[in-house]
Amino acid sequence: MECNPKIKSDSYDFFKDIEKYINKMKDPQYNNESSQFSSNCKNFSDTMKSSFKDKQIAISVCEDIMKLYKSLNTNNKELTQCNEYKNDCGFFNYWVNFKISKNIINGSHCIYYIYNGIDSQFMQSNFFYSNSDNIYDIDKNELDKMNILYRLYENYSELKTIINATRQQDKRSLLPFSTECCTDYIQAKYICNDDDNNESTFCQKLKSFESEYEKLYQEFDRKRSEFSDNLIKLSECPNNKIITTAVTGTVVGLIPLFGVLYKFTPMGQVIRSKIGILNNDISNNDDEMTNISLMEQENEQLPFQKGTYNIKYQSL
Structure with missing residues (x-):
């Protein structure tokens, strides 16, 4: 199926009101709405179960999307009127893409197609107005x-x-x-x-x-x-923009959060204090470890090679 993912000139406009949407979803009442969608969402999961790992995931995705729809559709303003409620429609389309793409089996169906399956289950609901024409697949x-x-x-x-x-x-x-x-x-x-x-x-x-x-x-x-x-x-914030990287060996990867923990947390103080102790221990035991390593090499081949790294960082 051709999904035709795209991005529109106004696709990011809803970020002007993003705090409003985040606060709306933190409202306790928002999270108490799921029960009224259970029957419809179960029907959706029956028809679209092949697109999700299991039916419960499909039900959860359906409920999350409909909770947001009802939350945005206050005073029956209708999310079909996207010229008037442009940012609400934009955020709803983003949320539909986010929730479905996060949970769908890769390559099973388009976002638009899955949403149509939800839309069709609520056509007779008194709070719902079909807005599938305003839903599109966002470029990944x-x-x-x-x-x-x-x-x-x-x-x-x-x-x-x-x-x-x-x-x-x-x-x-x-x-x-x-x-x-x-x-x-x-x-x-x-x-x-x-x-x-x-x-x-x-x-x-x-x-x-x-x-x-x-x-x-x-x-x-x-x-x-x-x-x-x-x-x-x-x-x-620690920088992980790598200017030059030459990596050989079996271990590849960086952990940017380590820099945050090292610099800003009590853990960092502990690490820094332990480094001196560790260096002393390494120095004292260097000869012993070398001898052990040589004996081991006589008995078996090591399954890996020592890696080399040439990594530089640049300020943001």
């Missing part, structure tokens, strides 16, 4: 970039809630969300450091995020004494 590369932006704002939203909390007991640790922000920001910045991409819509939206995050950091800085840990500045 662009969807991946949208997912990065969404996760950035999702963690930003958590950080904002913590920093603006008035009760001390609501001031949770910033570091988990700040670290996750760094992970996605490094990836996003790497994409936008490419000269061919730095003026793309994605990169423009990333600049908007940077601006919002900087405002949040300034707010944190004013309240720094209220928190037990740090909010990492985007400019201080």
Whole structure:
């Protein structure tokens, strides 16, 4: 089946209101809506079960999509009127693509086709107006970039809630969300450091995020004494842009989060203090380990070769 994935000039526009959508899905009432969709979604899973690993996954995807539809369709404004509710329609199409692509068996069907299966089960519902004409398959590369932006704002939203909390007991640790922000920001910045991409819509939206995050950091800085840990500045996120890499051997891979843990957490202090001890131990036992290694080589061939690495990093 030809899916015709694409990206439109306004596909990213909903990010102007992204905090509204994230907060809407954090509302407890939002997550209490699933039961009313159970029967219809079970029927959907029966007809589309071959596209998912099991029926329960199909039901869950259907329920998640319909929860968002009903949440956006307040006051019967109808998501069919996308000229009037442009960003709502844009976010709904993104969410449909995200939920289905995340759970579907690769290559089974198009996003549009799967959504039509959900749409057809709710045609008689009093809250639902068919809007399948406004659903399209988003280009996979662009969807991946949208997912990065969404996760950035999702963690930003958590950080904002913590920093603006008035009760001390609501001031949770910033570091988990700040670290996750760094992970996605490094990836996003790497994409936008490419000269061919730095003026793309994605990169423009990333600049908007940077601006919002900087405002949040300034707010944190004013309240720094209220928190037990740090909010990492985007400019201080560890860099994983590799300029030159020569890798031979069996181990290939980098763990960018290690830099965050090493620099900003108590774990880093422990690691740094242990490095000196470890170096001493290695030095003291070097001769012994060499002898052991030579004896082992006499008895059997080692199944791997020592790797060489030539890795450099450049500031963002």
